[in-house]
Amino acid sequence: MKFKTQKIAYWFFASALLLLVLQIVYGFIMGFAHMGYDGLHNIIPFNTARAVHTNLLLVWLLLGFMGSAYFIIPEEAERELAWPKLAYVQLISFLLVGVTAVVCYHMNIWEGRKFLEIPRPLDWLVVGNILLFLANIGWTIWNGKRFTTTSIVLYMGLLCAALLYLPGMIDFDNQTLDSFYRWWVVHLWVEGVWELIMGGILCFLLIKLTGVDREVVEKWLYIIVGLTFISGILGTGHHYYYIGVPHYWLIVGGIFSALEPLAFLGMAMYALAMAKKGGRKHPNKTALTWTLGCAIMAFVGAGFLGIAHTIPQVNMWTHGTLVTAMHGHLAFWGAYAMIVFAMIAYAMPLMTGRKLWDTNASTYGFWLSNIGMVAMTGAFAVAGISQVVLERRTGIDFMEVQKEIEPHFFGLVLAAGLFTIGILLFILNFIRYGRPTDEALNSDPADT
Amino acid sequence: MLSKSQARAFFLGGTGVFSLAFLGLTYDSHKQVPKQTNEDKLTEQVIRGKKIWEKNNCMGCHTLFGEGAYYAPELTKVVERRGKDWMRLFLKDPQAMFPGERKMTDYDFSDEQIEDVIAFFEWCGNVDLNGFPAKPPLGRVAAPIVTTGKSDVPQPELFKTICIACHSVGGVGGIVGPALDQVGTRIEREPMKDWIRDPQKIKPGTPMPQIPMTPEQLDEIVDYLQGLSNNQ
Numbered sequence: 001m002k003f004k005t006q007k008i009a010y011w012f013f014a015s016a017l018l019l020l021v022l023q024i025v026y027g028f029i030m031g032f033a034h035m036g037y038d039g040l041h042n043i044i045p046f047n048t049a050r051a052v053h054t055n056l057l058l059v060w061l062l063l064g065f066m067g068s069a070y071f072i073i074p075e076e077a078e079r080e081l082a083w084p085k086l087a088y089v090q091l092i093s094f095l096l097v098g099v100t101a102v103v104c105y106h107m108n109i110w111e112g113r114k115f116l117e118i119p120r121p122l123d124w125l126v127v128g129n130i131l132l133f134l135a136n137i138g139w140t141i142w143n144g145k146r147f148t149t150t151s152i153v154l155y156m157g158l159l160c161a162a163l164l165y166l167p168g169m170i171d172f173d174n175q176t177l178d179s180f181y182r183w184w185v186v187h188l189w190v191e192g193v194w195e196l197i198m199g200g201i202l203c204f205l206l207i208k209l210t211g212v213d214r215e216v217v218e219k220w221l222y223i224i225v226g227l228t229f230i231s232g233i234l235g236t237g238h239h240y241y242y243i244g245v246p247h248y249w250l251i252v253g254g255i256f257s258a259l260e261p262l263a264f265l266g267m268a269m270y271a272l273a274m275a276k277k278g279g280r281k282h283p284n285k286t287a288l289t290w291t292l293g294c295a296i297m298a299f300v301g302a303g304f305l306g307i308a309h310t311i312p313q314v315n316m317w318t319h320g321t322l323v324t325a326m327h328g329h330l331a332f333w334g335a336y337a338m339i340v341f342a343m344i345a346y347a348m349p350l351m352t353g354r355k356l357w358d359t360n361a362s363t364y365g366f367w368l369s370n371i372g373m374v375a376m377t378g379a380f381a382v383a384g385i386s387q388v389v390l391e392r393r394t395g396i397d398f399m400e401v402q403k404e405i406e407p408h409f410f411g412l413v414l415a416a417g418l419f420t421i422g423i424l425l426f427i428l429n430f431i432r433y434g435r436p437t438d439e440a441l442n443s444d445p446a447d448t
Numbered sequence: 449m450l451s452k453s454q455a456r457a458f459f460l461g462g463t464g465v466f467s468l469a470f471l472g473l474t475y476d477s478h479k480q481v482p483k484q485t486n487e488d489k490l491t492e493q494v495i496r497g498k499k500i501w502e503k504n505n506c507m508g509c510h511t512l513f514g515e516g517a518y519y520a521p522e523l524t525k526v527v528e529r530r531g532k533d534w535m536r537l538f539l540k541d542p543q544a545m546f547p548g549e550r551k552m553t554d555y556d557f558s559d560e561q562i563e564d565v566i567a568f569f570e571w572c573g574n575v576d577l578n579g580f581p582a583k584p585p586l587g588r589v590a591a592p593i594v595t596t597g598k599s600d601v602p603q604p605e606l607f608k609t610i611c612i613a614c615h616s617v618g619g620v621g622g623i624v625g626p627a628l629d630q631v632g633t634r635i636e637r638e639p640m641k642d643w644i645r646d647p648q649k650i651k652p653g654t655p656m657p658q659i660p661m662t663p664e665q666l667d668e669i670v671d672y673l674q675g676l677s678n679n680q
Binding site: 030033034036038041045046047048050051105108110111112113114117149173174175176177179180215218219220222223225226227229230233234236237240241242243244245246247248249250252316317319320321322324325387392393394395397398399400402 | 451452455462466470473474476478481484485487490502506511516517519520521546549550551572575576577578580581582583585586622
């Protein structure tokens, strides 16, 4: 840590991990409901659990991205954050909006559109909050001592994410158009501008951890994010196959989604190549493990499992089944959750001055959470494929099929247990680091 | 080898070109959507139905156009599949129709709201979705067929739309309640009528719901069920 205001990231990371735990709790509620144990139905019906589960994911990932930006931007711009107090105000207000939304979901108050369930007045608060955040880091970059590609890519990603939130707030009477613009937010976030954010953070970590020349790392960053946008923008078409828009989306979406894994494959090869090329042996191996793990799992979850069901001929049968949940879990984990974890693992020793990166808790945390998530993906895959064959291909009634696949949810819950242990170990290690302190300034072993 | 400024040009150029292509296709889709979705049939009632769909986050369990959650059935073609009568009954008291099964929240809809929701689903069912949902290409693995399913009288409309959701005849129908192929050999006309009129009175706590019907409809159903056992 080189600047005092980088410590702000700690509170964003701590809040993110707290919300992640809550997200997992709601995930278990749904897992048990799928097994037939829906005892909580009257208090927390499935649609509430589902909205809380997905929205908490978005909120904690955004908190993780913001925390990462508050850590990265001062270091890249070589100056303190412009308005540190504003960052705390922004954190607290963002959390309040998130908590209010979660409470609303328990009272049947929402907009009822997948992933964008939060009630309209709260939408505006989110927009205002993000503007505060962007102003703060934007002003820091603008008045910084240097402009770096890493900070510009990260900033552009965050700015576009804010802009793309707006189409989701337009009302349409036509369900088809409603869905069409909902994907402008959801798809262009997670398969577009969020990858800029991920790329920016990944780039920062690779520069710091491997010691490869900044110019080389950043050049390839441009290529990777270029591939992401070339494939990802028209790749939005894979959400447009069957919602009532023209047939050409099957061709456009099919071709460009087939290219989407290339961006992720590029990212994985890039991260591995840089790690191999780098002469520096940074002692924080855990951070490097999470960084490389992120690049690889993003390819497997988002790239490979993505194309496995965006081929139009396959999607005709898998669209709207648990196969989507299979892809969704590993994609979000690999691409976005793991990059936040990598950033936390990298930043914590620097903010607190303690070197707890190679403890048992951090090692087992990595492996158990990853093995657990892969096993969960497997359980979803078996349940999803069975559902496709029985319901979609054979025509057996939905509810009958759901009874058939209940055992796979037992497998899912077991795997989720393993995953949760991994996450708790990571959090245990996080707690053992203690609070950030100014004494940790200039403590990066790579700088000495 | 590629320089950094070339890499940046690749990024900016690629993003620019494909964003424009995307906006162009969006413009064209906008022109075609009214025809493809029958926007002329998008009545006030359909819009009210859509509002109810959103207000209760139905997408949090169901899918529509294949989008939503995977806890409850896909509803794009639900009107075609179940019929409006069945839906009216179901939406009045969702748990009564699938007793002891996965639960749907009872939203206490008024009759008017139920008609709005049905109108919304009917509109959705007529949107041209490029072939989704596809008809199952493989044959159904049938439950063992115990009878021919033939009766002296044709299957009444009410039986086709309501009863069949839980009961089967000739291996076709639901599995929540018992198969009814041979019910006529076990239960005579009058007790059968009493049972259907008010199941709770005969056997308190039974999962069988009370289905509202006219005396004529009741006669039709009983005729049909009794007629089944003559054709074993």
